[in-house]
Amino acid sequence: MKSKDKRQGLVLVHTGAGKGKSSSAFGMVFRAAGWGMKVCVIQFIKGQWQTGEQKAAQQFANIEWHALGDGFTWDTKNPEQDIKTSRGIWELCQAKIISDQFDLIVLDEINYCSSYQWISGQEIADFIQHHKPKGLHLVLTGRDAAPEVIAIANTVTEMSKIKHAFEQGIKAEQGIEF
Template sequence: MKQREKRNGLTLVHTGDGKGKSSSAFGMVFRAAGWGMKVLVIQFIKGKWKTGEQQAASRFDNIEWHALGDGFTWDTNNPQQDRQTSREIWSFCQQKILSEAYDLVVLDEINYCCSYGWLSGEEIADFIKHSKPKWMHLVLTGRQAPDEVIEVADTVTEMGLVKHAFEQGIKAEQGIEF
């Protein structure tokens, strides 16, 4: 594994309406873990859902996983609670990143929190620019990534939607969406 002081820590953004944003980030999680890197995943939306990727990650000693959200917030009955939860998760993320204990950090679905107005793209971009360790890799996922975050990122991928099973009435499938 490349020593931290010799590494160019990248900030990557996976956004867009297409499927695969989190899946791509989780591919990087397992790739980094395979190289012996210490990995952290913090999920903003999934909440208490049991997911295959979290179960697989539990088999690795070098992956730490936190699913902290209140669930799928577009169905929320309490936007104030969702805003507070997002703020608390963001604070937790900052503490974890500043600990310098991780080589790769994934902030899964954080972009949704910005599009809902619960976090600002400006504050996230400012933190990335001024506080993220230079050697640390950081991945942010979710639709509608804020312009400020896109601006500070090294790599931005927009997943385009061509067709989705959900449009045909097929709900989330185990092993594919979770």
């Protein structure tokens, strides 16, 4: 494995209306963990909803997982609380990034927080530019990534939806969506 001091840490953004943003990031989580890299996942929206990825990650000593947030915020009854929660999670993200303890950090669904204007895209971009350790890979997921974040990223992928099972009345399926 290439040491952190010889690695070019990348910033990757997975955005768009299609399925697969988090799934792609979690593929990277397990790929990096398989190489012995230290990984941290911080989820902004999932809350206490148990996912297969989180259960699988528990089998790896080198993956630290934080499923936080107040659940699906598009159904929010208390936007002030969602802002407060998101700001607190963002503080945790900043601490993990500057700790220089990780090879890969995934900020799952952070893009929603900037699109809801709970954390500005400029604030996220500025922090990454000024504080991300050189060898750290950083992945940001969620729809509507901020233009400022896209501008500083090395790789941006937009998932486009062509068709989705939900439109056919099929609810989230275990093993596929969670």
